[in-house]
Amino acid sequence: xxxxxxxxxxxxxxxxxxxxxxxxxxxxxxxxxxxxxxxxxxxxxxxxxxxxxxxxxxxxxxxxxxxxxxxxxxxxxxxxxxxxxxxxxxxxxxxxxxxxxxxxxxxxxxxxxxxxxxxxxxxxxxxxxxxxxxxxxxxxxxxxxxxxxxxxxxxxxxxxxxxxxxxxxxxxxxxxxxxxxxxxxxxxxxxxxxxxxxxxxxxxxxxxxxxxxxxxxxxxxxxxxxxxxxxxxxxxxxxxxxxxxxxxxxxxxxxxxxxxxxxxxxxxxxxxxxxxxxxxxxxxxxxxxxxxxxxxxxxxxxxxxxxxxxxxxxxxxxxxxxxxxxxxxxxxxxxxxxxxxxxxxxxxxxxxxxxxxxxxxxxxxxxxxxxxxxxxxxxxxxxxxxxxxxxxxxxxxxxxxxxxxxxxxxxxxxxxxxxxxxxxxxxxxxxxxxxxxxxxxxxxxxxxxxxxxxxxxxxxxxxxxxxxxxxxxxxxxxxxxxxxxxxxxxxxxxxxxxxxxxxxxxxxxxxxxxxxxxxxxxxxxxxxxxxxxxxxxxxxxxxxxxxxxxxxxxxxxxxxxxxxxxxxxxxxxxxxxxxxxxxxxxxxxxxxxxxxxxxxxxxxxxxxxxxx
Amino acid sequence: xxxxxxxxxxxxxxxxxxxxxxxxxxxxxxxxxxxxxxxxxxxxxxxxxxxxxxxxxxxxxxxxxxxxxxxxxxxxxxxxxxxxxxxxxxxxxxxxxxxxxxxxxxxxxxxxxxxxxxxxxxxxxxxxxxxxxxxxxxxxxxxxxxxxxxxxxxxxxxxxxxxxxxxxxxxxxxxxxxxxxxxxxxxxxxxxxxxxxxxxxxxxxxxxxxxxxxxxxxxxxxxxxxxxxxxxxxxxxxxxxxxxxxxxxxxxxxxxxxxxxxxxxxxxxxxxxxxxxxxxxxxxxxxxxxxxxxxxxxxxxxxxxxxxxxxxxxxxxxxxxxxxxxxxxxxxxxxxxxxxxxxxxx
Numbered sequence: 015x016x017x018x019x020x021x022x023x024x025x026x027x028x029x030x031x032x033x034x035x036x037x038x039x040x041x042x043x044x045x046x047x048x049x050x051x052x053x054x055x056x057x058x059x060x061x062x063x064x065x066x067x068x069x070x071x072x073x074x075x076x077x078x079x080x081x082x083x084x085x086x087x088x089x090x091x092x093x094x095x096x097x098x099x100x101x102x103x104x105x106x107x108x109x110x111x112x113x114x115x116x117x118x119x120x121x122x123x124x125x126x127x128x129x130x131x132x133x134x135x136x137x138x139x140x141x142x143x144x145x146x147x148x149x150x151x152x153x154x155x156x157x158x159x160x161x162x163x164x165x166x167x168x169x170x171x172x173x174x175x176x177x178x179x180x181x182x183x184x185x186x187x188x189x190x191x192x193x194x195x196x197x198x199x200x201x202x203x204x205x206x207x208x209x210x211x212x213x214x215x216x217x218x219x220x221x222x223x224x225x226x227x228x229x230x231x232x233x234x235x236x237x238x239x240x241x242x243x244x245x246x247x248x249x250x251x252x253x254x255x256x257x258x259x260x261x262x263x264x265x266x267x268x269x270x271x272x273x274x275x276x277x278x279x280x281x282x283x284x285x286x287x288x289x290x291x292x293x294x295x296x297x298x299x300x301x302x303x304x305x306x307x308x309x310x311x312x313x314x315x316x317x318x319x320x321x322x323x324x325x326x327x328x329x330x331x332x333x334x335x336x337x338x339x340x341x342x343x344x345x346x347x348x349x350x351x352x353x354x355x356x357x358x359x360x361x362x363x364x365x366x367x368x369x370x371x372x373x374x375x376x377x378x379x380x381x382x383x384x385x386x387x388x389x390x391x392x393x394x395x396x397x398x399x400x401x402x403x404x405x406x407x408x409x410x411x412x413x414x415x416x417x418x419x420x421x422x423x424x425x426x427x428x429x430x431x432x433x434x435x436x437x438x439x440x441x442x443x444x445x446x447x448x449x450x451x452x453x454x455x456x457x458x459x460x461x462x463x464x465x466x467x468x469x470x471x472x473x474x475x476x477x478x479x480x481x482x483x484x485x486x487x488x489x490x491x492x493x494x495x496x497x498x499x500x501x502x503x504x505x506x507x508x509x510x511x512x513x514x515x516x517x518x519x520x521x522x523x524x525x526x527x528x529x530x531x532x533x534x535x536x537x538x539x540x541x542x543x544x545x546x547x548x549x550x551x552x553x554x555x556x557x558x559x560x561x562x563x564x565x566x567x568x569x570x571x572x573x574x575x576x577x578x579x580x581x582x583x584x585x586x587x588x589x590x591x592x593x594x595x596x597x598x599x600x601x602x603x604x605x606x607x608x609x610x611x612x613x614x615x616x617x618x619x620x621x622x623x624x625x626x
Numbered sequence: 627x628x629x630x631x632x633x634x635x636x637x638x639x640x641x642x643x644x645x646x647x648x649x650x651x652x653x654x655x656x657x658x659x660x661x662x663x664x665x666x667x668x669x670x671x672x673x674x675x676x677x678x679x680x681x682x683x684x685x686x687x688x689x690x691x692x693x694x695x696x697x698x699x700x701x702x703x704x705x706x707x708x709x710x711x712x713x714x715x716x717x718x719x720x721x722x723x724x725x726x727x728x729x730x731x732x733x734x735x736x737x738x739x740x741x742x743x744x745x746x747x748x749x750x751x752x753x754x755x756x757x758x759x760x761x762x763x764x765x766x767x768x769x770x771x772x773x774x775x776x777x778x779x780x781x782x783x784x785x786x787x788x789x790x791x792x793x794x795x796x797x798x799x800x801x802x803x804x805x806x807x808x809x810x811x812x813x814x815x816x817x818x819x820x821x822x823x824x825x826x827x828x829x830x831x832x833x834x835x836x837x838x839x840x841x842x843x844x845x846x847x848x849x850x851x852x853x854x855x856x857x858x859x860x861x862x863x864x865x866x867x868x869x870x871x872x873x874x875x876x877x878x879x880x881x882x883x884x885x886x887x888x889x890x891x892x893x894x895x896x897x898x899x900x901x902x903x904x905x906x907x908x909x910x911x912x913x914x915x916x917x918x919x920x921x922x923x924x925x926x927x928x929x930x931x932x933x934x935x936x937x938x939x940x941x942x943x944x945x946x947x948x949x950x951x952x953x954x955x956x957x958x959x960x961x962x963x964x965x966x967x968x969x970x971x972x
Contacts, residue, residue: 066656074659095945098966105969205943208914208960209971210698267652272659278652285656 031341038333043326050322054315058308062285065307066274069300073289074272076228077298080242081291083224084200088179090138091202091216093129100125104145104213105206119150126152130218137221139191145204145214153219159188181294182217183250185259189219196222196251196258222258225251238302245295271297276304343371347378359386395579422476438475441468457498458608459491459525459533466501470521473509480513483521491525494533495606497576503569504537504587504599512541527605532585535601544591552589570599577603674706677926678727679919680720680737681711682764682810683841687894688868688915689738691972692763695919702943703927708732715807715841717741721748728752734926736775738763742811746770758929762922764812768952772929775922775954777913780812783959784819787890788828790909790961791862794888798830799861802853804874804891806841806867813866816892820864834860839869846873854881865891871910875901895962895970902967911959916972920944921956 028036094100103118126141131154140153142160182199184190191197200218205211229240229251241252247265249257269275271290277283285307287300305312343365350361359382365375419442426435448465463485470483505521512519524536544552556574574587581604591597679696681689693709700707708727712719717740725748727735735752739745739761749759749770762775777783791801803820805813817836824831834857839846846869853860854877863878865871871893878887879901889907894915901907924941937949948955962970 062656070657070659089940092940092945102966102969207917207943207945209969210695210914210916210920211971269653269655270658270660273655274657274659275653275655278654286653287657289659 029341030344031337034337034340035330035333038336039326039330042329042333046322046325050318054311054318057311057314058304061307061311062276062304065302066276066285066287069285069287069302070273070289072232073287073298073300076232077289077291077296079228080225080296080298081293083228084179084181084294087137087200087218087220088202090130090218091179091200091204094125094143094204094216095207097125097129101206101213104204105209108146115148119148122150123152126150137224139195139197139219139221142217142219143204143214144217148214153191155192157189157191157219159190181250183248183259185248191219194255196255198222198250222251229253232300237306238300240298240300242296242298245290245297247297250296265297265299340371343367343375347371347375351378354382359389391579395576418476419472422472426475434475438472441471444468445472455498456495456606459494459496460487462496462498462501463487463491463523463525466505466523469502469505477513479518481509481519481521483523485523487523487525488527493608494527495608496533496535496603497580500573500577500601500603501535501537503573504601507570508537508539508541508597508599512539515542531605533603533605535603537599537601538596540596543593543595543597544589545593549589549591556587556589573601577601675734675927675930676706676708676730676732677923677930678708678710678724678730678732678735679762679922680723680727680735681709682720682738682740682806683713683715684711685713686841686843686868687896687972688912691894691915692919692922694972695914695916695921696923697919698916699920699923699943703923705923705927705930707923711738715740715810717744717809721745724748724752728755728757731755732757733930734758734760736760736762736922736926737766737771739766739811740764740807741809742766758926760922760926760929763918764810765953766811773925773935773952773954775918775925775956776812777918777956778959779948779950779955780815781819783892783911784816785823786959787816787864787866787892787911788820788823790890790911791864791888792824792828792831794890794908795831795861797828800832800834800857800859801862801864802834802857802860803836803864803866804839804846804849804853804870805836806839806869808838810867816866820866839867839873841867841869843869843873846870847877850874850877851880854878854883854887860887862888862890865889865893865910867891868893868897868912871907872897872901875907879904879906894972895967896972898962899967902962902964905964908963910962912962913956913959914970914972917944918956921947921954925954 094104100122103122106118109115109118122143126143130138130141131152136154139155140151140157143150180201182201184197184199187199189199197219200220202216202218204213204216206213225242229242232238233240239253241249241257241262243249243262243265247262249260249262252258268286268288271288274285274287276285283304284301285304287302288297290297346365347363350363353361361382363375363379365372419438423435423438423442426432426438445465445468448461448468467485470481470485474481474483501523508521509519512521520540522536522538524534524538526534526536528534552570555571570587570589578586585602585604588600588602589597590600677700679692681692683689684693689711696707696709699705708730710723712723720737720740721744724735724737724745728748728751735749735757737745737749737759742765745766746769749766752759753770759771760773760775761771763777765771765774765776768774795801803817805817807813821833824833835853837849837853839849846865850863850870850873853863853874863870863874865874871889871891874887874889874891875884875898878884878889884904884906889901890909890911892912893910894912895910898907898910902910921941921944924944925935928935935947935949935954938946939949940946945957947957960970
């Protein structure tokens with residue numbers, strides 16, 4: 015049991031397949047084993063009980079038969095009373111003449127021979143009549159022992175047997191017959207019933223064949239051992255004749271004298287049935303090994319065991335295959351997961367079942383594809399960001415811009431406007447520093463505004479009256495954040511197209527804080543505008559997935575794509591334009607507040623406000 | 627890991643094939659047949675039964691022999707036997723003795739009744755006190771007792787005695803009967819059978835007189851003498867009670883008619899040995915009164931044990947007995963003649 019508990023403890027470390035196999039086998043084998051065992055045990059018990067109840071009845075009958083036989087035999091000595099001659103001789107006192115003694119001896123011995131030996135009852139081996147120092151003997155076969163001359167003989171003449179027939183066994187008397195047949199000695203006092211005097215004792219030696227016959231009738235299969243003994247355990251008759259007369263001591267340990275019981279000796283389990291006769295208290299024992307009784311059940315048992323083993327093998331195979339079919343997809347899934355773990359996202363899961371494992375596989379599959387998508391998206395955002403930065407940088411260090419600027423500076427030096435030159439160089443320097451500070455992608459709005467102001471100022475130096483601008487911003491712009499380089503591409507566009515058509519271009523930039531925590535940059539110009547067709551095309555371009563359209567060469571789409579990727583599609587650029595009237599570009603970004611070192615998206619602002 | 631399954635499987639196989647037995651005792655009882663047996667056998671052999679035997683009369687050899695047999699049986703069967711009777715055959719004295727036994731509280735009273743009717747009252751009284759009542763030798767009316775132990779079948783005896791007489795007188799001539807008390811039921815019944823048998827078979831014989839002796843030897847002798855004087859052609863005398871034949875024999879001898887007169891009847895060998903041997907009486911018939919005493923006690927014990935007496939039942943030291951309704955018959959009568967009378971000592 016302890017080892018089994020240990021096994022059970024170890025069970026949790028087993029593989030699922032092993033557990034399943036063990037569970038299946040236990041679920042089938044244990045009930046089968048228990049059922050089989052109970053059936054066999056009950057069956058055996060039923061047989062035992064049946065036999066145990068049946069045999070004592072037979073024994074009782076046999077014992078009664080034996081007792082009847084003994085009773086009948088016990089009546090044999092009474093035949094003497096029928097002969098008045100014999101009675102007269104027995105009543106006579108010791109003789110004076112030898113001849114009359116011998117004559118009487120002849121009379122009585124011939125009577126005994128006639129009565130007891132001559133009749134058809136050939137069970138009687140001999141009759142011995144002892145009377146008043148006389149012995150009358152008549153036997154069927156020659157005998158030895160039984161010497162009446164000495165006085166060791168247990169029953170003398172005047173012994174009072176109380177009128178009943180007593181039974182003596184050969185071991186109690188020194189008498190044996192030719193051929194050593196088993197016999198018993200019936201002893202009866204011959205009483206002169208009329209004079210109430212003891213006349214002598216009659217011994218009848220009776221062969222035990224009648225017991226043998228009765229017992230043989232009982233035991234047709236000859237597998238049982240049977241014997242008859244008196245209440246002291248002395249064996250009167252035993253199938254093994256050598257045991258007759260010996261004592262069977264175990265009878266004193268027997269739990270009962272009428273019924274059946276089983277010895278619990280493991281090697282030699284026997285069913286002992288026993289019956290004690292009422293009058294003589296003779297005990298008839300029937301002892302049969304239980305093996306013989308359960309012989310037929312044992313065949314069934316063997317067959318059942320074979321079937322059991324076959325079933326165990328079959329169920330083992332079934333359980334192994336079932337466990338295998340359950341664990342195989344799981345194993346496959348596990349392998350694929352490991353594959354994914356090592357970086358291969360391009361996997362196909364070959365599981366199409368509808369069960370839990372199938373659902374799991376499908377979920378995993380969709381998770382993998384989502385991950386793949388996200389990775390792709392992130393990659394594009396990153397790429398666009400870099401594009402935007404590169405673009406901004408390119409604009410910044412555009413050789414054309416630089417050339418134009420330096421030319422403007424050169425012209426200013428020629429004109430001797432040294433103050434203007436100083437300003438321009440300072441602005442240009444600031445712009446370059448802003449552009450080159452690559453660390454920050456997100457900057458305070460004020461800085462972005464300053465940058466665009468610088469840009470417009472430089473352009474104004476160049477184009478002088480042809481360009482004018484106005485920037486409307488409030489004082490808090492220091493605290494709010496924006497992505498870098500979102501304004502410059504718009505302004506560049508405005509200048510590019512505005513310079514082509516008109517002589518004077520006015521640009522207005524407004525920063526508006528919306529109530530829905532967003533910030534709008536509104537860039538208005540009075541440039542040539544965009545025709546409706548082109549505007550539609552442009553807006554369609556903006557509405558489309560910005561990632562796919564990464565190759566768009568427009569700076570506007572670059573900015574739009576960056577914002578959408580960073581903050582979602584509700585943010586971004588909208589363009590309104592009327593031909594010959596101007597264009598309004600609105601950039602919508604979420605409101606972000608600069609907090610100490612961190613930049614917090616406006617959605618969290620309330621919370622942060624509470625903290626403060 | 628997988629190999630750990632096998633110990634479990636192995637264990638299961640062992641368990642399934644192995645008939646475990648945890649009983650520590652050496653024997654396990656499967657069927658107990660003893661309870662039934664015990665119930666079938668009620669506890670008997672209740673010792674210390676007291677049985678009172680009341681004879682017709684004491685002091686005569688016949689009843690002395692009965693006493694011997696009764697005492698022997700009491701000894702053999704381990705019961706206490708009281709035996710007492712009056713000196714004369716008188717129902718009133720018997721009644722007094724029975725009353726004594728009732729007071730003493732015996733278990734059973736066995737009476738040889740001197741009057742079949744008059745003892746009824748006291749026997750009914752005994753019965754009411756829970757005392758079992760049987761009769762032996764001489765019966766009462768049957769409502770007063772459970773059972774009557776008869777020595778012989780009255781018909782067999784009566785006819786047989788008639789035969790013993792008629793065969794010796796050549797079936798002719800007159801004869802007389804000396805009986806005991808005229809109201810003794812058994813004697814009267816025997817006499818009835820004798821008379822019937824003689825009428826049927828021996829028409830040339832003639833019964834001249836029946837005289838009473840009251841079981842008194844002297845009275846019997848006187849009666850025999852008177853008969854001899856009165857009927858000169860008398861061929862034989864039947865003594866139907868044990869005092870009759872010896873008295874008749876003595877009387878025949880005294881008048882020197884020994885051998886001429888045939889004396890038969892019921893008497894004991896001891897009383898008759900001398901007369902039979904010297905030829906003054908020819909044959910007497912009787913049973914063993916010892917055996918009767920023994921049987922009475924044996925039957926009494928059987929009754930007290932609650933056993934029913936069966937026909938042809940073997941009674942230890944008695945032999946097989948016959949039972950007719952509520953009458954037990956001990957056996958056949960014995961004839962005592964010159965040849966065998968020495969074998970008997972009662």
